[in-house]
Amino acid sequence: MNFRRTAIVTSLATITLASCSSIEKEQPNGDFEYVELNQRQELTVPSNLETPDYSNTYNIPPADVAGPVGEDVRVVSPRQVHPVALGSRVLENEDEPRVYFDLVEGMPDTVANTVWKAAEQVLQRKGLTYTQTGENQWTTESLTIQDEYEVEGEDSSWFFGDDETTVSLQQSFRYVLTQAPESHGRTTALEVALDDVSQTVNGESVDMSELTQHNLAVDLVNKVVSQVNRVHQQSIQQIREAGVPISVGSNAKQQPAYIVELDFDDAWVLTGQALEQIGLAIDDLNREAGTYFVEYSEPDSGFLFIGGDDYDSLNIPEGEYEVRLVEFGDDTAITVWSNDEVVDQAWLESVKPAFEKALKVASQQ
Numbered sequence: 001m002n003f004r005r006t007a008i009v010t011s012l013a014t015i016t017l018a019s020c021s022s023i024e025k026e027q028p029n030g031d032f033e034y035v036e037l038n039q040r041q042e043l044t045v046p047s048n049l050e051t052p053d054y055s056n057t058y059n060i061p062p063a064d065v066a067g068p069v070g071e072d073v074r075v076v077s078p079r080q081v082h083p084v085a086l087g088s089r090v091l092e093n094e095d096e097p098r099v100y101f102d103l104v105e106g107m108p109d110t111v112a113n114t115v116w117k118a119a120e121q122v123l124q125r126k127g128l129t130y131t132q133t134g135e136n137q138w139t140t141e142s143l144t145i146q147d148e149y150e151v152e153g154e155d156s157s158w159f160f161g162d163d164e165t166t167v168s169l170q171q172s173f174r175y176v177l178t179q180a181p182e183s184h185g186r187t188t189a190l191e192v193a194l195d196d197v198s199q200t201v202n203g204e205s206v207d208m209s210e211l212t213q214h215n216l217a218v219d220l221v222n223k224v225v226s227q228v229n230r231v232h233q234q235s236i237q238q239i240r241e242a243g244v245p246i247s248v249g250s251n252a253k254q255q256p257a258y259i260v261e262l263d264f265d266d267a268w269v270l271t272g273q274a275l276e277q278i279g280l281a282i283d284d285l286n287r288e289a290g291t292y293f294v295e296y297s298e299p300d301s302g303f304l305f306i307g308g309d310d311y312d313s314l315n316i317p318e319g320e321y322e323v324r325l326v327e328f329g330d331d332t333a334i335t336v337w338s339n340d341e342v343v344d345q346a347w348l349e350s351v352k353p354a355f356e357k358a359l360k361v362a363s364q365q
Helices: 111-125 210-242 264-277 345-363
Strands: 002-007 098-102 130-134 137-140 143-152 164-179 187-201 246-250 256-260 280-286 291-296 319-328 331-338
Touching: 098 111, 098 210, 111 164, 111 187, 111 210, 130 164, 164 210, 187 210, 246 345, 256 345, 264 280, 264 291, 264 319, 264 331, 264 345, 280 319, 331 345
Parallel strands: none
Antiparallel strands: 002 143, 098 187, 130 137, 137 164, 143 164, 164 187, 246 256, 256 331, 280 291, 291 319, 319 331
């Protein structure tokens, strides 16, 4: 029996979905006469011969046929969850349509909120409304998908296809999305299942196989994973375009300081690059002490500055400075010292525009 699709029609009340990727109707080919075969009867021994001793060693036990056989079998492979988003993963030997997400740098919100917002966007693109049915669970409206395809009979050929049967398939179900965020807030899991499932073939009710339900759920999971990846990349791009948030404030000792919204490791690298760009030439550095030893001279002052005078005047006194970085909660505080004294707020405000611009450039490289 050969399979040939001729038309696809999808519908949901007022919603139309392109669902050919989630409904498989591939059927096995070949001769299914074996389904009708009966087991061979016991050997009939003529009365004038001796009946041999029988052994049960090679008896084939009766098959426990609980599902479709022969041409009713649907040849469909199980779909796999694709953890393509940064921080997403599946557990080894995971059978359920479930994916785990870890909090990664650049996410625009908590990991649980980021995943749910991505799921919302996917459902909205599909035109599906939903209601919250649990603390971390949402159920969509009933979705109905209709499809028609033709099956060619065994006696037809590719040229004289005169033995064709049109099959009409209709499937209805709801998506149930469940999140399981960890208490520490750095990990969440998303699982999709189907509810209120029904299926008809040529108007007759037929049970929808577990494999079909699994594949429909995996399709939605993979769309959410892809959207999480898209949302994350968009957030990173926005962060890069916005630059590094920096303000003039006070450190833990109430000294005038830059407060940079970066952890120490990132702030250390970017600050070193930014200092050179604005004319504060680095003479030495101490990573453990978090200190850059720099020297400043006005452009075109005649002072030999490696890299040339490709910077604007900062309107600060020429001379040597120490730029000290320390952790400040989740951020980094930067103080500037001259002659063993912390420079005042006016010094910081004068340098801030150039320093802020240079940090942005460094963060985008």
